[in-house]
Amino acid sequence: MTAMLELEAVDTYYGRAHILSRVSFAASAGEVAVLLGRNGAGKSTTLKSIIGLVRVAAGAIRFAGERIDGRAPYEIAKRGLGYVPEDRRIFSDLTVLENLEVGRQPPRPGAPTWTEAKLFELFPNLAERRRQPGGRLSGGEQQMLTIARTLMGNPSCILLDEPSEGLAPVIVDQMAAAIRGLKQAGVTVLLSEQNLHFATAVADRAHIIEKGEIRFSGTIAELGANEAIRAAYLAV
Amino acid sequence: MASIVAQFLNGLASASTLFLIAVGLSLIFGVTRIVNFAHGSLYMLGLYAAYSLIDRFGPTPLGFWGGVIGAALLVGALGALVEVAILRRIYRAPELFQLLATFALVLVIRDAVLWHWGPEDLLGPRAPGFAGSVAILGKPFPEYDLLLIAVGPLVLVLLWLLLNRTRWGTLVRAATQDREMVGALGVNERWLFTGVFALGAFLAGLGGALQIPREPAQLFLDLTAISDAFVVVVVGGMGSIPGAFLAALLIGEIKALCIGLGTVTVGGVAISFSKLTLVVEFIVMAIVLIVRPYGLLGKPLAMQRGAGAPVELPARPDGRAMALAGLAVLAALAALPAAGTPYAVVLAIDILVFALFAASLQFIMGPAGMVSFGHAAYFGLGAYGAALLLKRAGLPMEATLALGPLVAALGAALFGAFVVRLSGVYLAMLTLAFAQIVWSIAFQWDAFTGGSNGLVGVWPSGWLSGKTAFYFLTLACVAAGVFLLRRIHFSPYGYALRAGRDSPLRADAIGLDIGRLQWVAFVIAGAFAGVAGALAGYSKGSISPEVMAVSRSVDGLVMVLLGGVQTLSGPLVGAAAFTWLQDTIARNTEYWRAILGATILFIVLAFPQGIVGQLAAWLGSRDRGAPEGMVGWRRRRA
Ligand SMILES: Nc1ncnc2c1ncn2[C@@H]1O[C@H](COP(=O)(O)OP(=O)(O)O)[C@@H](O)[C@H]1O
Ligand SMILES: [Mg+2]
Numbered sequence: 001m002t003a004m005l006e007l008e009a010v011d012t013y014y015g016r017a018h019i020l021s022r023v024s025f026a027a028s029a030g031e032v033a034v035l036l037g038r039n040g041a042g043k044s045t046t047l048k049s050i051i052g053l054v055r056v057a058a059g060a061i062r063f064a065g066e067r068i069d070g071r072a073p074y075e076i077a078k079r080g081l082g083y084v085p086e087d088r089r090i091f092s093d094l095t096v097l098e099n100l101e102v103g104r105q106p107p108r109p110g111a112p113t114w115t116e117a118k119l120f121e122l123f124p125n126l127a128e129r130r131r132q133p134g135g136r137l138s139g140g141e142q143q144m145l146t147i148a149r150t151l152m153g154n155p156s157c158i159l160l161d162e163p164s165e166g167l168a169p170v171i172v173d174q175m176a177a178a179i180r181g182l183k184q185a186g187v188t189v190l191l192s193e194q195n196l197h198f199a200t201a202v203a204d205r206a207h208i209i210e211k212g213e214i215r216f217s218g219t220i221a222e223l224g225a226n227e228a229i230r231a232a233y234l235a236v
Numbered sequence: 237m238a239s240i241v242a243q244f245l246n247g248l249a250s251a252s253t254l255f256l257i258a259v260g261l262s263l264i265f266g267v268t269r270i271v272n273f274a275h276g277s278l279y280m281l282g283l284y285a286a287y288s289l290i291d292r293f294g295p296t297p298l299g300f301w302g303g304v305i306g307a308a309l310l311v312g313a314l315g316a317l318v319e320v321a322i323l324r325r326i327y328r329a330p331e332l333f334q335l336l337a338t339f340a341l342v343l344v345i346r347d348a349v350l351w352h353w354g355p356e357d358l359l360g361p362r363a364p365g366f367a368g369s370v371a372i373l374g375k376p377f378p379e380y381d382l383l384l385i386a387v388g389p390l391v392l393v394l395l396w397l398l399l400n401r402t403r404w405g406t407l408v409r410a411a412t413q414d415r416e417m418v419g420a421l422g423v424n425e426r427w428l429f430t431g432v433f434a435l436g437a438f439l440a441g442l443g444g445a446l447q448i449p450r451e452p453a454q455l456f457l458d459l460t461a462i463s464d465a466f467v468v469v470v471v472g473g474m475g476s477i478p479g480a481f482l483a484a485l486l487i488g489e490i491k492a493l494c495i496g497l498g499t500v501t502v503g504g505v506a507i508s509f510s511k512l513t514l515v516v517e518f519i520v521m522a523i524v525l526i527v528r529p530y531g532l533l534g535k536p537l538a539m540q541r542g543a544g545a546p547v548e549l550p551a552r553p554d555g556r557a558m559a560l561a562g563l564a565v566l567a568a569l570a571a572l573p574a575a576g577t578p579y580a581v582v583l584a585i586d587i588l589v590f591a592l593f594a595a596s597l598q599f600i601m602g603p604a605g606m607v608s609f610g611h612a613a614y615f616g617l618g619a620y621g622a623a624l625l626l627k628r629a630g631l632p633m634e635a636t637l638a639l640g641p642l643v644a645a646l647g648a649a650l651f652g653a654f655v656v657r658l659s660g661v662y663l664a665m666l667t668l669a670f671a672q673i674v675w676s677i678a679f680q681w682d683a684f685t686g687g688s689n690g691l692v693g694v695w696p697s698g699w700l701s702g703k704t705a706f707y708f709l710t711l712a713c714v715a716a717g718v719f720l721l722r723r724i725h726f727s728p729y730g731y732a733l734r735a736g737r738d739s740p741l742r743a744d745a746i747g748l749d750i751g752r753l754q755w756v757a758f759v760i761a762g763a764f765a766g767v768a769g770a771l772a773g774y775s776k777g778s779i780s781p782e783v784m785a786v787s788r789s790v791d792g793l794v795m796v797l798l799g800g801v802q803t804l805s806g807p808l809v810g811a812a813a814f815t816w817l818q819d820t821i822a823r824n825t826e827y828w829r830a831i832l833g834a835t836i837l838f839i840v841l842a843f844p845q846g847i848v849g850q851l852a853a854w855l856g857s858r859d860r861g862a863p864e865g866m867v868g869w870r871r872r873r874a
Contacts, residue, residue, distance in 0.1 A: 051420055077422035089417040091410045101403060102410045103421045153422050 003062070004029040004157050004188040005050070005081075010059035010069075012049045018212070019045045022059070025207040025217055027157070032179060032189040034203035034220075036196065036234060042212040043192035044086050047159045050190075051083040052076045063157065080108050082155030086162050086192075088146040092135025096126055099134050099145055103152035111156035112185040119148040122178055140171035147178065158182065160191035164198045176201045196234055200224065208233045238373035243496035244489070245372065249381035251488025252388030256443030257461050258468035258480045259391065260436030266475025267412045267432045270323060270334050271661060273790075274341035276462025278437045281345060282311045282444025283453040284353050287360045290448065295361040308442035315437020319430045325841055327429075332607065336797040337840045339790060343833030346458055351827065355455060360448035367449075380449050387446065391439070392481050399477075408432055412475075459786055463672065466609075467517045470665040471524045473534020482532055483524075487517045515676035518669040522654070525666045529658050558805075569711055573704040581707050582775075587815045588714040589772045594795040594807035595718050596764035602801050603730055604757040605737030606655070607664045610671025611765055611792050613651070616784025617644040618766025619773040620678060620685060623694040628684070633697040633774065637713075640773075641766030647674065648762020649755075656754040671789060679781040690780030694773050710771050717764050722804055724760065733757055798836065 003026040012020040020042050027033040035043050048054045050061055052073040061069040068076045077083065091099050100116055107113040120127035123144040129137060134145060143163060150158060163179070164172045179202045182189055193199045199206060199220070206223045208216040210233045216223065223229065261275040285307035293299030318341065326334050366383050369376040399405035411418045411425050419425045444461075468487060472479030494516055497509035512519075530536055569588075573581050597611045622640025625631045631639070651670040658666055678685045685691070700706050724730050736743040736750035743750055773779040782788070795814045799806025817835070821828035 053416060053420060072424075073416070073419040074422055074424045077420055083420045085417065085420075089414055091413050091417075093413060094406065094410055098406050098409075101406050102418060102423070104403075105422050150421065 002029055002065075003027065004064060005190060006060075006062040007046070007050070008060045008062070010046075010049055010061060011057045012045055012054055012212075013057050014045075014054070020049065020212045023209070023212070023214055024059075025214055027188055027190050027205070029188055030183070030186060031204045032183050032191070032202055033205045033207065034199040035190065035192040035207050035209055036194070036199055036223075037192075037209040038194060038234070041209045043209060044161050045212070046209065047083065047161050047190070047192060050076075050159060051081065053083075077153060077155075078105065080111055080154070080156040082150040082153050082158040084146050084150045084158065084160045084163065086165065088142045090134035090137070090142050090145055090149075093133060095133055096130045096137070096145060099149050100152050103149035105153040108154045108156065111154050112187060113154050114148075114151045116152075119151060122181060123148055123174075140167050140174075143167060143171070143175065144178075151182075155187065157188040157190070160189065162192050162194065164193065164195055172198060194234075196230065238375045239496065241373055242375045242377055243492045245377055245381065245385065246495070247489035247492030248385045248388075248485075249488075250491060251484045252384045252386075253443065253447065254464055254468050254488055255388045255481050255484035256391065256439060256446065258465040258472070258484060259395065259477055260439035260443075261465045262469045262472065262475055262477055262480045263395075263439070264433055264436035265469065265661075266477075267408055268323070268327070268429055270327075270338070272436070273335065273338040273462060274318070274345060274458075275436070275440050275465055276460070277342050277345035277458040278311050278315060278440035279444040279461040279465075280349065280453070280455075280457040281314070282307050282441030283447055283451075283457065284349055284358070284444075285310050285441065286445035286448045287358050287453050288353075290360055295364060297364045300361070300364050304442070304445040304448065307445040308438050311441025311444070312434045312438030315440075316430050316434035318437075319433035322837065322841065323433065324426060324429070329840070332601075332797055332801055333840055336794065336836060339794055339797075340833040340836035340840065342458060342462075342790075343829040344837070346455065347827045347830035347833070350455060351830075353453065357452035357454050359452040362449045384446065388481070388484070391442075392477065395477055404428075404431070463668070463786055464517065466665055466668060467521045469531075470662060471521050471531055473531030474661060476531070476533040476535075479531055479533030486532075487520055490516055490520060511680050514680065515673050518672040518676070521669040522666060522673065525658060525662060525669070526654050529662060531662070566711075566715055570708075573707055578703060581703050583816070583819055585703075585707055585710050585771075585775045586819070587812050588710050589768045589775065590791075590795060590811040590815050591808045592714045592717045592771075593765055593768040594792055594799070594811040595721050595804075596761040596768065597792045598796045598799075598801065598804070598807040599721050599725070599764070600754075600757050600761040601796055602804075603725055603733045603737065604754050604761075606659075606667075606754060606758070607661075607793075608667040608761075608789070609664045609786075609793070610667035610669070610789050611761070612784040612786070612788035613667075613671035613674045614644040614648050614762035614765035615769035615772070615788065615792075616674060616678065616781075617647045617762075618769030619779045619783045620691075620769075621766065622770035623691045623773050623779050624685070626694060627691055633695075633700070637767075637770050637774070640770035641763045644766025644769065645759050645763035648759045648765075652755045652758030652762070655758060656751050668786070668789070671784060671786070675781055675784045675786075678784065685781075688781060690778060690782075692778040694779060695777050696774045700774075706775060710775065713767055713771060717767055718808065721760075721764060725804060729753070729756070794836065798839070 006026040008024050009022040010020055010024070011018070011022065023046060035046060037043050045054060049056050052068070052071055056069045059069070060067055063076070063079060063081055066079070068079065068081070091102065094102070097116065100119065120130070125141050126144055126148060129141065134142065137145060147160065147163065160179070163175050167175065176198060179189060179191070191203070203220050205219050206216070207214055208229065215233055216226075216229050257279055261272060264270060264272050264275070286303050289306045290300055290303035293303050322337055322341070323334070326337055363380050363383070366380040369378045370382070371377075399409060407418060407423055407428055411428050415425045418428070468480055468483045471487065472481070472483035491513050494509040494512045499506050499508045499510065501507075524531060569584070572584055576584070593611070593615055597608060600606045600608055618640045621643025622636040625636040625639050626633055651667070655663055655666050655670070679688055681687065695701065696706055700709055732743070732748050733753050736748055736753050740750055769783060772783065791814065795810035796807045797810070798813060799808065799810030814832070817832055818828055821831050825831070
């Protein structure tokens with residue numbers, strides 16, 4: 001399989017603080033990859049570096065074979081890379097439908113095309129709330145909305161930053177189902193997680209990050225078999 | 237009855253005009269968080285451009301309306317150009333720098349207009365088809381004003397539809413909240429901002445162009461329009477378009493009411509309401525801000541994401557080198573009368589006076605974190621206080637020099653009590669409102685203050701009548717003032733003040749009464765501005781309301797911003813540079829404003845982090861990319 005998304009020795013700084021150092025990994029087309037690591041390990045920074053929200057100081061990022069590092073976030077998103085932030089960043093004054101409208105992009109060959117109706121099927125809770133301001137939704141509904149909003153851009157690859165964080169167990173299950181649904185629709189998924197359970201439930205491949213460096217890359221099965229790695233880098 | 241109706245309609249017509257002036261400003265602020273001081277200049281340009289276009293197209297209906305729309309479109313295009321060429325580069329700069337950039341535009345546009353259209357007032361033609369008047373309850377009412385009455389609500393509805401019923405509007409509203417996220421969703425948010433700026437400029441231009449049959453194109457319209465616009469926007473609530481409409485209606489009608497009432501005798505005292513029109517909007521603004529700190533329909537400003545500006549470096553106590561440099565400057569200044577020409581001495585007095593004025597403004601902007609748009613009020617109160625005590629109370633000049641600043645301090649104590657309850661841009665606007673109220677009293681109270689002519693014969697005592705003697709007096713007062721301000725800055729009180737500015741919650745938690753600290757700062761700054769004002773009056777021998785006009789407050793701001801808000805020597809350098817440049821350029825060309833404005837723009841674009849920040853960055857004393865932080869009025873006081 002070809003790499004849909006590929007990071008090669010990426011270095012990122014916040015001010016003088018060196019956050020990511022020589023981060024390299026790849027996600028193949030159609031797979032669900034998970035970036036696992038403790039709080040503060042650099043997961044969000046990695047995803048922000050990919051989408052262009054923080055500047056990459058060195059290294060290369062390729063998406064569908066083309067360099068995207070150094071480009072503006074809107075250019076990267078327009079190429080079919082969707083980004084769902086950790087803190088959701090719902091437009092709280094806009095209604096659910098208006099939030100979706102902001103995400104709307106033209107259909108893209110080679111990627112599933114989403115409509116409001118399809119998204120309401122995937123996230124039924126949102127359907128009832130379509131005319132309510134985003135700020136009034138519950139945490140779980142906001143998480144669904146932020147994913148749905150990004151899907152309106154018909155991405156061929158989507159970055160999900162800790163989608164299960166702070167959600168009730170029922171909603172976590174729904175979220176896992178939704179991610180498997182995305183995979184089935186042919187979307188490549190890269191998600192970040194602290195929760196090994198959730199990761200095991202959805203992902204094909206795992207990359208472990210610790211203090212801004214990749215410490216393990218392998219399939220979920222390989223990770224499952226490697227007690228030492230799990231104990232060393234993942235929260236108990 | 238008929239006259240009441242007529243006044244009511246007049247009020248509606250002026251409300252429409254006010255709304256058109258203000259709505260673009262509110263829109264631009266709401267989305268970009270930029271307070272565009274050049275908005276009044278765009279309005280003025282609309283008026284001039286309409287004059288020229290109609291002149292060219294001819295006063296036919298097509299020519300007239302084509303001219304009006306054409307002028308608005310031209311101004312809109314200019315707005316887009318300004319956004320792309322200037323503002324786009326400084327969205328991440330400290331916001332006071334953004335303010336400075338828009339001040340610079342005011343200066344440049346003023347001179348561009350002067351250059352192209354000349355200094356004379358230009359009166360345009362009447363609108364074909366709307367030149368006459370209709371009888372309303374037997375009284376004639378201009379048809380054109382009826383048209384204007386309809387234009388305001390029409391624009392309101394169209395804007396509402398644009399923002400709420402189109403994709404563009406949805407994107408703009410989203411970007412208002414979180415522009416970075418809009419970008420991450422695949423929208424080029426830069427063009428969104430350009431579009432908003434162009435639309436705001438278009439509306440300002442339209443507002444100006446539509447005035448063509450009603451008022452001549454004049455050079456000072458930029459500042460009157462911007463102060464009207466500020467009032468409406470602030471009363472309505474920054475960023476709220478329906479709020480702006482409501483505020484325009486309120487102010488338009490209250491003004492009309494004042495005109496309608498004329499002079500009313502209550503219990504033997506004649507009150508001239510018509511004279512109140514100059515100031516009534518500022519009274520309304522002051523009342524609204526005191527009762528509703530965020531305006532009629534405004535909300536507390538949420539932090540806007542994706543527009544973080546670096547926090548400026550705090551000032552540090554001076555080392556020995558700095559103290560020595562200060563002494564050297566003082567020595568050089570003391571030697572000036574012996575070495576320089578008489579003219580140099582006169583100019584040096586001006587510079588010294590403004591240095592103290594700017595230093596006092598820096599004291600509330602820097603350590604106290606309060607931006608004032610009306611600091612000239614205290615300069616003026618000091619000047620008028622001293623002059624009136626000399627002329628009307630017959631006190632000796634030396635005593636008035638001490639009592640004038642006291643008047644300023646009392647004024648600052650009164651106004652400051654209300655001002656410190658607000659924060660950010662609303663605070664700045666309330667200072668403007670109070671300044672305008674004081675100004676209009678001086679301007680209109682002919683019997684006491686001399687009205688628009690001011691007071692003449694304000695001369696110092698005999699022993700100070702020589703320029704050199706007066707220069708030394710000024711130098712002594714200013715040096716002492718600057719020294720005292722520095723001492724206060726680094727006193728425990730000064731540190732407490734800065735703690736309150738940087739971290740209101742924590743300062744509150746350790747028991748600091750921030751409001752009180754700020755109030756004291758306001759009074760101190762007022763007193764020192766008063767010293768500068770009193771000196772200024774005696775140095776010229778006369779004073780006029782000019783000393784506390786908006787333009788004077790703006791000059792002070794420019795001086796402080798040029799030098800750097802968080803440096804103590806900044807305002808001194810800024811005042812010297814500004815006054816000297818103004819004087820030098822003004823003696824050689826009519827267009828000193830444009831040159832000054834261009835210089836400021838160059839500085840802003842070359843050092844988007846602020847001169848201070850840039851210097852600090854070169855010296856390596858600061859992190860490369862500062863963490864997300866908010867300064868000034870983006871920070872909400874919780
Ligand atoms: N805006 C920022 N400025 C400075 N440091 C930051 C910023 N955001 C995150 N960091 C630091 O970068 C490191 C990685 O953070 P992050 O990528 O958010 O970790 P994770 O998502 O894995 O929890 C942490 O040490 C964090 O403190
Ligand atoms: Mg994170």
